[in-house]
Amino acid sequence: MTVHFIGAGPGAPDLITVRGRELLGRCPVCLYAGSLVHRDILSHCPPDGKIVDTAPMSLDEIIAEIS
Incomplete structure (x- = not known):
């Protein structure tokens, strides 16, 4: 399994990088901080x-999701 951390920039959805957009387009699972x-x-x-x-999840729950 490969893990990528993609920065969301200053918050505006249209400011995501091209590479970030491409990676998201190929990811089978996306964990994100909703907050x-x-x-x-x-x-x-x-x-x-x-x-x-992952915002409402504990660290143990996030790790279980990744495993």
Whole structure:
């Protein structure tokens, strides 16, 4: 499994980098901090991808999701 950390920039969904957009488009699972990342950025994820908001999760829950 490969993990990529993609910066969401200053918050505006249209300011994501080209590489970040391309990586999101290929990721089968996207974990994101809902309190920090604008939901529109997730529109770049594949329609059949799993999208998980980690904001309400504990560290143990996040690790279980990754494992």
